[in-house]
Amino acid sequence: xxxxxxxxxxxxxxxxxxxxxxxxxxxxxxxxxxxxxxxxxxxxxxxxxxxxxxxxxxxxxxxxxxxxxxxxxxxxxxxxxxxxxxxxxxxxxxxxxxxxxxxxxxxxxxxxxxxxxxxxxxxxxxxxxxxxxxxxxxxxxxxxxxxxxxxxxxxxxxxxxxxxxxxxxxxxxxxxxxxxxxxxxxxxxxxxxxxxxxxxxxxxxxxxxxxxxxxxxxxxxxxxxxxxxxxxxxxxxxxxxxxxxxxxxxxxxxxxxxxxxx
Ligand SMILES: [Fe+2]
Ligand SMILES: [Fe+2]
Numbered sequence: 001x002x003x004x005x006x007x008x009x010x011x012x013x014x015x016x017x018x019x020x021x022x023x024x025x026x027x028x029x030x031x032x033x034x035x036x037x038x039x040x041x042x043x044x045x046x047x048x049x050x051x052x053x054x055x056x057x058x059x060x061x062x063x064x065x066x067x068x069x070x071x072x073x074x075x076x077x078x079x080x081x082x083x084x085x086x087x088x089x090x091x092x093x094x095x096x097x098x099x100x101x102x103x104x105x106x107x108x109x110x111x112x113x114x115x116x117x118x119x120x121x122x123x124x125x126x127x128x129x130x131x132x133x134x135x136x137x138x139x140x141x142x143x144x145x146x147x148x149x150x151x152x153x154x155x156x157x158x159x160x161x162x163x164x165x166x167x168x169x170x171x172x173x174x175x176x177x178x179x180x181x182x183x184x185x186x187x188x189x190x191x192x193x194x195x196x197x198x199x200x201x202x203x204x205x206x207x208x209x210x211x212x213x214x215x216x217x218x219x220x221x222x223x224x225x226x227x228x229x230x231x232x233x234x235x236x237x238x239x240x241x242x243x244x245x246x247x248x249x250x251x252x253x254x255x256x257x258x259x260x261x262x
Contacts, residue, residue, distance in 0.1 A: 026092035033099030058229035070108030074101040080141040161234035194259025
């Protein structure tokens with residue numbers, strides 16, 4: 001039985017410095033996600049939405065795309081995770097992954113509720129969402145998690161920009177909650193990737209790192225081209241956006257490396 005105590009979530013710690021997660025087992029992660037779901041505060045919709053006409057124009061279409069992206073079922077991911085978990089005898093990994101996916105869907109639900117309150121329609125599907133889904137289906141767990149993590153790193157930069165782009169209290173609280181969750185998501189996925197990459201040659205590590213960086217750059221450019229209005233409203237031109245993206249990417253690589261060499 002695990003001796004871990006789930007620590008209270010800290011506001012925006014540096015991804016690699018967030019305390020207390022090193023050495024968490026899948027059972028610990030499962031408990032963390034369950035506890036998070038049970039204690040999540042409701043968004044303060046009673047305080048009202050305060051978006052200017054310009055903010056509605058720049059933010060809502062972008063949020064509708066992210067809302068769709070956060071609402072996936074993760075069917076392929078769960079299928080390859082089951083094969084992996086059976087092979088290594090990690091009985092809690094798939095339940096933890098299910099809870100993780102439920103947390104992502106909660107992000108989708110919060111965004112959906114916000115769009116509904118604004119009277120802005122939800123999307124059935126988006127080409128970015130279809131693209132990420134197609135890439136995740138290419139191969140086994142390592143590729144699926146790598147693609148997912150690329151989206152998570154981009155999400156961290158995006159939600160920080162979205163929070164800054166508006167003074168609406170409800171929207172800012174929504175972004176705070178998602179950002180707090182994403183710090184944990186990066187560790188959850190990084191630990192798994194590190195474990196999967198253990199024992200690989202130094203060349204293999206370099207190749208994997210280069211692939212992740214290239215994927216982040218390519219996907220990051222696509223997201224920029226679609227959501228630039230949000231980033232620009234937050235005072236984040238392309239160069240600064242890329243800088244933040246790769247800084248988060250580097251932090252994530254450190255999580256992988258720490259686990260790989262443990
Ligand atoms: Fe999310
Ligand atoms: Fe996430």
